[in-house]
Amino acid sequence: MKIIKQTGIIFTVCWLSLLIEKALPFAFPASVIGMVLLLLCLVTGLLKIEHIQEKADFLLGNMAFFFVPAGVGIINYFDVLKNYAIQLVIICVVSTVITFAVTAWSVKFTVRLLERVTKRAGRGISERESLQGKNAEEGRKEDE
Amino acid sequence: MSEIFASPYFGVALSIVTFGIGVKLHQKLKMQVCNPLIIAIVLTSAVLLIFGIPYDAYNVGGEVINMFLAPATACLAVAVYSKIDILKAYWLPVLVGCAAGSAASMGSVYGLCRMFGLDESLTVSLVPKSVTTPIAVSISSPAGGVVPVTVVAVIFTGILGGIFAPLLIRIFKVSDPVAAGLAIGASSHAVGTSRAIELGEIEGAMSGLAIGVCGIITVLFSMFVL
Numbered sequence: 629m630k631i632i633k634q635t636g637i638i639f640t641v642c643w644l645s646l647l648i649e650k651a652l653p654f655a656f657p658a659s660v661i662g663m664v665l666l667l668l669c670l671v672t673g674l675l676k677i678e679h680i681q682e683k684a685d686f687l688l689g690n691m692a693f694f695f696v697p698a699g700v701g702i703i704n705y706f707d708v709l710k711n712y713a714i715q716l717v718i719i720c721v722v723s724t725v726i727t728f729a730v731t732a733w734s735v736k737f738t739v740r741l742l743e744r745v746t747k748r749a750g751r752g753i754s755e756r757e758s759l760q761g762k763n764a765e766e767g768r769k770e771d772e
Numbered sequence: 773m774s775e776i777f778a779s780p781y782f783g784v785a786l787s788i789v790t791f792g793i794g795v796k797l798h799q800k801l802k803m804q805v806c807n808p809l810i811i812a813i814v815l816t817s818a819v820l821l822i823f824g825i826p827y828d829a830y831n832v833g834g835e836v837i838n839m840f841l842a843p844a845t846a847c848l849a850v851a852v853y854s855k856i857d858i859l860k861a862y863w864l865p866v867l868v869g870c871a872a873g874s875a876a877s878m879g880s881v882y883g884l885c886r887m888f889g890l891d892e893s894l895t896v897s898l899v900p901k902s903v904t905t906p907i908a909v910s911i912s913s914p915a916g917g918v919v920p921v922t923v924v925a926v927i928f929t930g931i932l933g934g935i936f937a938p939l940l941i942r943i944f945k946v947s948d949p950v951a952a953g954l955a956i957g958a959s960s961h962a963v964g965t966s967r968a969i970e971l972g973e974i975e976g977a978m979s980g981l982a983i984g985v986c987g988i989i990t991v992l993f994s995m996f997v998l
Binding site for chain 2 (some may be wrong): 632638639640641643645654655656657658659660662663664665666667669671677680681683684687688690691692693694695696697698700701702703704707709712715716718720721722723724725726727728729730731732733734735736737738739742751763
C-alpha cells in the first residue's frame with residue numbers, strides 16, 4: 629500500500645504538471661514542471677520526503693532503464709548515424725571539453741569574487757568601527 | 773507472427789532482460805564504456821534486427837516503459853532537495869557555473885552543427901545533449917528533434933565525461949572541488965556524476981546538484997533559442 633500511495637502522489641504531480649503545461653502561455657516541458665512542482669512541495673513542507681522516498685529511489689535508481697525503448701528507436705535512424713558518425717563524435721567531444729572548462733572557470737571566478745566581497749565587507753565594518761571609535765573619542769575630548 | 777511480439781509483455785520483458793545483462797556486464801568489467809543503457813540498446817536492437825521483429829511491435833511494450841519517464845524526471849526534485857543545504861550555502865557559484873556551462877554547451881553544439889552543415893532537426897536533437905536524458909528529450913522532441921539521436925548523444929557525452937573527468941581536472945588545473953564537481957555535472961550529467969562521487973564527497977554532491985540546476989536552466993535558455 630505504501631508504494632501504491634507514493635505512486636499515487638508522484639503520478640498526481642505529473643498529471644497536475646500536464647494541466648499547468650496546457651495553461652501556460654508558452655511552451656515548457658511538463659516533466660520539468662513536475663520536477664519544479666515536486667521541489668516546491670518539498671521545500672514548502674506540503675510533502676514530506678518520507679511520503680515519496682521509496683518510489684523516488686526506485687525511479688531515480690532505474691532512470692537509465694526507462695530510456696531503453698527511446699534509445700532502441702535509433703535502429704530507424706542508422707543511416708543518420710552512418711552518414712554523420714565523425715561529425716557527431718567531434719561535436720560531443722569538443723562541446724563536452726568546452727562546457728567543462730567554462731563551468732569550472734566561472735565557478736572559480738565567482739568563488740574568488742565572493743571571497744573578495746566578503747573580505748572588503750569585513751574590512752569596511754572594521755574601518756567603520758574604528759572610525760566610530762575615533763569619533764566617540766573626539767566627542768569625549770570635546771566634552772572635556 | 774508479429775501479433776505475438778506486439779504484446780506489451782514482449783517489449784517490456786526484452787528491455788528488462790537486455791538491461792539486466794547490461795548491469796551485470798557493467799559490474800563485472802567495471803568500464804565506463806560498458807554503460808548498461810548502451811548495452812541494453814545494442815542487444816535489444818540486435819534481437820529486433822536478427823529476428824526481423826518490427827520496431828513498432830516492440831514499441832507497444834516500449835510505450836509502457838516510456839510512461840515512467842515523466843515521473844522519473846519529476847523525482848530529480850528529490851535529488852536536488854536532498855542537497856538543499858549545499859545549494860543554500862553555494863547558491864551563487866552553483867547558479868553562475870550552471871548558467872555559464874549550459875550556455876557554453878548549447879552555444880558550442882550549435883556552432884559546431886552549423887560548421888558541419890547539419891540540418892535543423894539534427895541540430896535541435898544535439899543542442900540539449902549535456903543535460904540529463906529526460907530533460908534533453910523533453911527539449912529536443914517538441915522542437916522537432918530526433919529523440920533516439922538525442923538519447924544516444926546524451927549517453928555518449930556522459931560516458932566521455934565519466935572517462936575523461938580526472939584528465940580534464942588536471943588539464944584545466946581545477947583545484948577547487950566545488951568547481952570540479954559542478955563542471956563534471958554540467959558537462960556530463962548523471963553518468964559523469966557517478967565518476968564524480970568516486971573523486972570525493974563534495975565533487976559528487978556538486979555534480980548531482982548540477983544535473984537538476986543545469987536541466988532547468990537549459991530548458992529556460994532553449995525557450996528563447998529553439
